[in-house]
Amino acid sequence: MTSALPTLPVLLPILGAALAVVFARSVTAQRVVALTTLACVATVAAVLLVRADRFGPVVAAMGGWAPPVGIALVADRLSGLLLLVSTLVALAVLVYAISQRIADFGRRMASTAFYPTYLVLSAGVSLAYLSGDLFTLFVSFEIMLTASYVLITRRSTVGTIRAAMTYVTVSLLSSLLFLTAIAMVYAATATVNLADLSERLDTLSPGLRTVLALLLVVVFGIKAAVVPLHFWLPDSYPNAPAPVTALFAGLLTKVSFYAMVRTQTLLFPHERPWTLMLWLAVATMLVGALGALAQNDINRLLSFLLVSHIGFMLFGLAVFDARGLSGATLYAAHHITVLATLFLVSGLITRRTGTVALDRMGGLAKTAPALAVLFAIPALTLAGLPPTAGFVAKLQLLQAGAAAGVATTTVAAVVIVASLLTLYALTKVWVRAFWGSPRPALEDPDPDDELEVGTARTPWPMYAATAGLVVVSLSIAAFAGPLSAVTGRAGVDLVERDTYQVAVLGSPGP
Amino acid sequence: MTPELTAAPTINLVMALTIGGLFGVGFYLLLQRSLMRVLIGVVVLGHGTNLLLQLVGGPPGRPPIIGDTPPETFADPLPQALALTAVVITFALTTFLLALGYRSFTLLGDDEVQDDLEDRRIARTRRPSASLENGDPDRDEDVR
Numbered sequence: 001m002t003s004a005l006p007t008l009p010v011l012l013p014i015l016g017a018a019l020a021v022v023f024a025r026s027v028t029a030q031r032v033v034a035l036t037t038l039a040c041v042a043t044v045a046a047v048l049l050v051r052a053d054r055f056g057p058v059v060a061a062m063g064g065w066a067p068p069v070g071i072a073l074v075a076d077r078l079s080g081l082l083l084l085v086s087t088l089v090a091l092a093v094l095v096y097a098i099s100q101r102i103a104d105f106g107r108r109m110a111s112t113a114f115y116p117t118y119l120v121l122s123a124g125v126s127l128a129y130l131s132g133d134l135f136t137l138f139v140s141f142e143i144m145l146t147a148s149y150v151l152i153t154r155r156s157t158v159g160t161i162r163a164a165m166t167y168v169t170v171s172l173l174s175s176l177l178f179l180t181a182i183a184m185v186y187a188a189t190a191t192v193n194l195a196d197l198s199e200r201l202d203t204l205s206p207g208l209r210t211v212l213a214l215l216l217v218v219v220f221g222i223k224a225a226v227v228p229l230h231f232w233l234p235d236s237y238p239n240a241p242a243p244v245t246a247l248f249a250g251l252l253t254k255v256s257f258y259a260m261v262r263t264q265t266l267l268f269p270h271e272r273p274w275t276l277m278l279w280l281a282v283a284t285m286l287v288g289a290l291g292a293l294a295q296n297d298i299n300r301l302l303s304f305l306l307v308s309h310i311g312f313m314l315f316g317l318a319v320f321d322a323r324g325l326s327g328a329t330l331y332a333a334h335h336i337t338v339l340a341t342l343f344l345v346s347g348l349i350t351r352r353t354g355t356v357a358l359d360r361m362g363g364l365a366k367t368a369p370a371l372a373v374l375f376a377i378p379a380l381t382l383a384g385l386p387p388t389a390g391f392v393a394k395l396q397l398l399q400a401g402a403a404a405g406v407a408t409t410t411v412a413a414v415v416i417v418a419s420l421l422t423l424y425a426l427t428k429v430w431v432r433a434f435w436g437s438p439r440p441a442l443e444d445p446d447p448d449d450e451l452e453v454g455t456a457r458t459p460w461p462m463y464a465a466t467a468g469l470v471v472v473s474l475s476i477a478a479f480a481g482p483l484s485a486v487t488g489r490a491g492v493d494l495v496e497r498d499t500y501q502v503a504v505l506g507s508p509g510p
Numbered sequence: 511m512t513p514e515l516t517a518a519p520t521i522n523l524v525m526a527l528t529i530g531g532l533f534g535v536g537f538y539l540l541l542q543r544s545l546m547r548v549l550i551g552v553v554v555l556g557h558g559t560n561l562l563l564q565l566v567g568g569p570p571g572r573p574p575i576i577g578d579t580p581p582e583t584f585a586d587p588l589p590q591a592l593a594l595t596a597v598v599i600t601f602a603l604t605t606f607l608l609a610l611g612y613r614s615f616t617l618l619g620d621d622e623v624q625d626d627l628e629d630r631r632i633a634r635t636r637r638p639s640a641s642l643e644n645g646d647p648d649r650d651e652d653v654r
Contacts, residue, residue: 168607183566
């Protein structure tokens, strides 16, 4: 059905960003604008999800030009769910960032760039979930990535600049490849509308289809940190301040994964499990988990785990049936919350101990029991122990894998191995940071900079925001029944394609 | 936007070779150490991509303006619009990379893209003194 509603998650943050620039003199006004905007977007996302689930995909035709000529924004079950979870995470991270900044700067220093950039990034994420054509998808990635370049380089220290060089160059390369892919797709089909493409690509020769499909896999593989294209992630994410890292870890790679699911299921459907994607999933799960074991820096360890768990979602995509895609969707929703939570907790730990090196921490379970609880719950969730959300999502993936043949069953075994390795890596963090004898916090090497470390003075909203995310993650587990019903229907939509095509183009496909 | 309107009947070989050349040079420059060369690589690669988009729009010399050329034969305007958007984005990001290179130059005295942390760590296990070469501590020893 047609409605203007899908434009709001994009327009509101852009307007909010503009307002925040206008209010550059008053930090309080900026904060109110940012919080209100994201709260509104979360509400709209919830409405979109409910409407998409009840009445089918919600389509907005820009400027009154009907698709496939005009630009369409489409919210179906998959995009609605991920948009809702992403916005909730962005909101919680914003609360954390605001209270951290109040504690570190007081109310004196006005930062003009942070809140507008944050909102622009949020607009890019929303547009990526909602865009109904390839080029809008490209533009949304650029909006999102450009904002992320600004956020990652705001503290211009040696480490940040070094990290940003890799990050910006790799992202730019993948964007240019994306553009190349769009040009080639357009040359072959004369359209960029996804629903239209899904009909026209069927008529192309298999060779040409494979080239286009693989080009898009490489493009989104770079952005989603799929092994062997993952190397930039553990080098760049840990260098940003904790809230920014949490935001990136929660949203950016999952948006790319969403784009990969959307393009591959809609444009290049497979009848059987997709062997290449199975191999990529195995490599990503194992390399990420093994890489995490070798780390001493808590943020790098979490970054490698982030890479590893992208592999779990790829596995769901590789199974390529309704159950596998349903599992991947649920896993993505769980992954967005849990990774953001862990990076926020890591920020709290660093703030408390003054270091990111695990071997210099110790005894936090005694000195900061609240922190220990906040770390333990998401850690167990990520490892996938029952009764957490990670277990529910992983169980769906394993069931889908076991039902789809010998190859996928074998990879399902790798999923279990990678889960155990995850648990091992997180146990390492637990033993080194939370057990043992308490150690004194290290001095802040740079007392004047933005990041205050080595202090027990942590405002309660930082804990509250982190706890809020833990609650979101727990409620994914508590409402696993209705949620997996929604993702199940989303999985069926993805495999059958008709719903999407009819909703956008208004007529059934051939 | 039917296929008949857009696709040139045959591939323009000169253009295809030019685009291939630009991509080759761009990727070669991307693999260099200095951020300045990487930047030029990105620019060249961007030109290659935009040229590809232009090529997709049909043969040159037929502006998509009604009244100038019969609508049946004129170039497809959409790839031109896409290329325009892409040019703007590439331009903005080039400027950002330039600023980043300058920042790196003021902080470090050069604009070289450094080895990543794992590379340095492996180098250090082989040569214990290697970590001192750069003069700046590795991040994992860094106390933030």
